Amino acid sequence: MAEELILLKNDGNPDARALSFYKAGGGYQALEKALGMQPAEITEEVKKAGVRGRGGAGFPAGVKWTFVPKEAPKPKYLCCNADEGEPGTFKDRALMEWDPHMLLEGMAIACFAIGIHTAYIYIRGEFHWITLILEQAIAEAREANLLGPDILGKGFDLEIYVHEGAGAYICGEETALIESLEGKRGQPRLKPPFPAVVGVFGGPTVVNNVETLCCVPHIINRGADWFTSIGPERNAGPKIFPVSGHVRKPGNYELPMGTPLREIIYDVCGGIPGDRKLKAVIPGGSSTPVLSADEVDVNMDFDSLAAIGSMFGAGSIIVMDESTCMVRALTVLTRFYAHESCGQCTPCREGVPWMYDILKRIMRGAGKPEDADLLLDICSNIEGNTICPLGDAAVGPVRSFIQKFRSEFDQYIETGKSSVGDAGFDFRPAD
Amino acid sequence: MSESEQKQNDAGWSAEIDELISRLLGHYPDKMAALLPVLTAVQREKNWLSLATMDRIAECLELSPRHVYGVATFYTMYNTEPVGKWHLQLCQNLSCSLVGGVQILAHLEQKLGLRAGQTTADKRFTLTTVECLGSCGSGPVLQINDVYHENLTTEKVDEILEGLD
Ligand SMILES: Cc1cc2nc3c(=O)[nH]c(=O)nc-3n(C[C@H](O)[C@H](O)[C@H](O)COP(=O)(O)O)c2cc1C
Numbered sequence: 128m129a130e131e132l133i134l135l136k137n138d139g140n141p142d143a144r145a146l147s148f149y150k151a152g153g154g155y156q157a158l159e160k161a162l163g164m165q166p167a168e169i170t171e172e173v174k175k176a177g178v179r180g181r182g183g184a185g186f187p188a189g190v191k192w193t194f195v196p197k198e199a200p201k202p203k204y205l206c207c208n209a210d211e212g213e214p215g216t217f218k219d220r221a222l223m224e225w226d227p228h229m230l231l232e233g234m235a236i237a238c239f240a241i242g243i244h245t246a247y248i249y250i251r252g253e254f255h256w257i258t259l260i261l262e263q264a265i266a267e268a269r270e271a272n273l274l275g276p277d278i279l280g281k282g283f284d285l286e287i288y289v290h291e292g293a294g295a296y297i298c299g300e301e302t303a304l305i306e307s308l309e310g311k312r313g314q315p316r317l318k319p320p321f322p323a324v325v326g327v328f329g330g331p332t333v334v335n336n337v338e339t340l341c342c343v344p345h346i347i348n349r350g351a352d353w354f355t356s357i358g359p360e361r362n363a364g365p366k367i368f369p370v371s372g373h374v375r376k377p378g379n380y381e382l383p384m385g386t387p388l389r390e391i392i393y394d395v396c397g398g399i400p401g402d403r404k405l406k407a408v409i410p411g412g413s414s415t416p417v418l419s420a421d422e423v424d425v426n427m428d429f430d431s432l433a434a435i436g437s438m439f440g441a442g443s444i445i446v447m448d449e450s451t452c453m454v455r456a457l458t459v460l461t462r463f464y465a466h467e468s469c470g471q472c473t474p475c476r477e478g479v480p481w482m483y484d485i486l487k488r489i490m491r492g493a494g495k496p497e498d499a500d501l502l503l504d505i506c507s508n509i510e511g512n513t514i515c516p517l518g519d520a521a522v523g524p525v526r527s528f529i530q531k532f533r534s535e536f537d538q539y540i541e542t543g544k545s546s547v548g549d550a551g552f553d554f555r556p557a558d
Numbered sequence: 559m560s561e562s563e564q565k566q567n568d569a570g571w572s573a574e575i576d577e578l579i580s581r582l583l584g585h586y587p588d589k590m591a592a593l594l595p596v597l598t599a600v601q602r603e604k605n606w607l608s609l610a611t612m613d614r615i616a617e618c619l620e621l622s623p624r625h626v627y628g629v630a631t632f633y634t635m636y637n638t639e640p641v642g643k644w645h646l647q648l649c650q651n652l653s654c655s656l657v658g659g660v661q662i663l664a665h666l667e668q669k670l671g672l673r674a675g676q677t678t679a680d681k682r683f684t685l686t687t688v689e690c691l692g693s694c695g696s697g698p699v700l701q702i703n704d705v706y707h708e709n710l711t712t713e714k715v716d717e718i719l720e721g722l723d
């Protein structure tokens with residue numbers, strides 16, 4: 128375990144929100160330092176640190192920043208992705224709720240490095256109380272000349288605005304987020320052009336996750352070498368792991384990238400209630416392929432999870448013990464993706480609700496012998512055939528649940544009922 | 559139509575909303591971008607978004623009413639029908655389900671005498687099931703208007719309901 132908390136050190140402390148508290152702990156020193164550097168130097172340092180996007184895709188932040196053209200006819204923008212919609216994920220809210228200035232400082236440094244003067248925090252609308260916290264922090268920072276015109280007398284101007292979404296998971300996808308910020312339905316755009324070239328309001332736009340941006344002040348303060356000293360190569364840094372489901376102590380845990388999953392479940396989170404047996408783990412948020420109990424000796428980082436055919440995603444761990452019916456669990460997840468499809472592409476709009484219908488049929492006891500194969504077949508027809516990755520995200524759980532727990536599906540179809548019973552939770556066929 | 563319903567249907571809003579709109583317009587290079595925040599603020603004040611309200615928003619932001627309806631119906635947080643004074647939104651996604659979310663649903667339905675998706679006859683409570691609220695480590699989670707209630711048990715739900723007028 129990391130001895131020193133970097134990201135969550137103020138978790139749960141309402142006093143830490145005040146600018147005075149943040150500054151007393153060395154806050155905004157990184158911004159002051161950055162404003163004395165060349166913008167390209169900052170980007171280079173972030174690139175060297177190799178911080179990979181914490182929103183799910185794992186793209187290196189510094190590299191993304193270099194994609195923004197230096198000269199553009201339209202203003203450039205930064206969008207901080209605070210949509211936090213992937214089931215199992217509840218980490219960005221902790222950063223914003225308890226350490227809002229860390230995010231603002233990270234955004235200000237990023238904007239200076241890229242040459243941006245307007246930034247938005249796109250936050251899911253349900254987090255309204257956090258919007259108020261952020262707005263308060265922005266007002267305080269502006270008052271102290273840490274945001275607004277001519278920051279710290281260094282001639283750099285930046286305004287940050289908080290923009291609330293309104294309950295659409297798809298708006299976490301970066302191009303849907305941009306559409307939504309423009310006041311439209313959140314329907315993803317075809318890429319290219321990539322947002323770094325044509326993004327919000329037609330200007331070059333960087334979209335970065337909250338946690339990614341919160342790493343930036345620390346990288347500037349302590350250097351890229353310090354950052355890469357935490358965690359494995361190509362997967363460096365501190366990371367917040369949100370853990371939910373069947374563990375004694377669910378919650379957010381900051382640990383080095385690469386911490387073994389078994390250690391997180393059994394040591395950090397106290398193991399499974401009632402010492403029941405582990406059955407399955409979703410390692411990185413609802414769309415990442417499920418792991419069976421014998422696969423949890425894996426390190427929690429991008430490359431290690433990819434190597435065993437899953438994904439790191441946002442590092443959001445959902446633990447399921449032996450009382451969980453996998454057919455039910457998958458039905459719940461598929462209902463979610465069916466509900467959240469934006470409806471633009473046929474394979475996603477038709478395919479995902481079709482998979483949900485088949486799963487409901489199985490749960491009603493009317494499953495057909497060919498249903499498991501039919502589900503796999505629909506997966507193949509969705510995958511890779513859609514505008515945005517939501518189609519693939521829906522496939523992730525369906526294919527992996529069926530492949531790894533096939534006998535449970537076949538048994539449910541054959542007997543018309545769950546082999547596990549209702550111990551874990553109940554599903555309402557009325558849905 | 560009762561007097562209160564008439565009031566609800568009235569497309570007017572407070573001076574604070576007018577002030578908010580002019581402030582919001584300074585945040586973006588065009589008016590359309592203010593649409594979501596305006597819909598949110600107006601709904602918070604008026605409980606729901608009637609056609610008349612949306613028409614007025616369209617006029618105010620120089621948008622076509624069709625665009626405004628299209629946006630309002632895309633996002634689940636916008637109520638295009640009236641909801642109860644207390645809007646109870648219970649998460650039914652996986653993490654919450656694993657720790658008792660469905661039992662909480664059954665309890666709420668029984669206590670309020672309705673099914674999810676319905677409003678009580680006295681218009682005090684609407685119960686809706688929703689997807690992940692981003693609070694999976696402290697489930698089951700129930701959002702009531704703007705407030706999250708976490709780590710729910712049936713006893714805790716009873717206490718919370720007693721506190722609502
Ligand atoms: C369906 C879908 C939902 C997403 N939801 C989120 C989200 O809630 N938060 C987030 O930061 N990224 C989300 N992403 C990833 C973003 O598209 C984007 O990659 C990310 O915000 C980039 O920031 P990062 O490089 O700092 O991670 C989502 C992607 C998809 C396809």
Ligand code: SF4
Nearest residue numbers: 469471472475513515
């Ligand atoms: S894959 Fe689904 S969510 Fe993504 S653009 Fe297509 S229909 Fe919309």
Ligand code: FES
Nearest residue numbers: 649654691693694
């Ligand atoms: S699953 Fe209920 S809040 Fe995420």
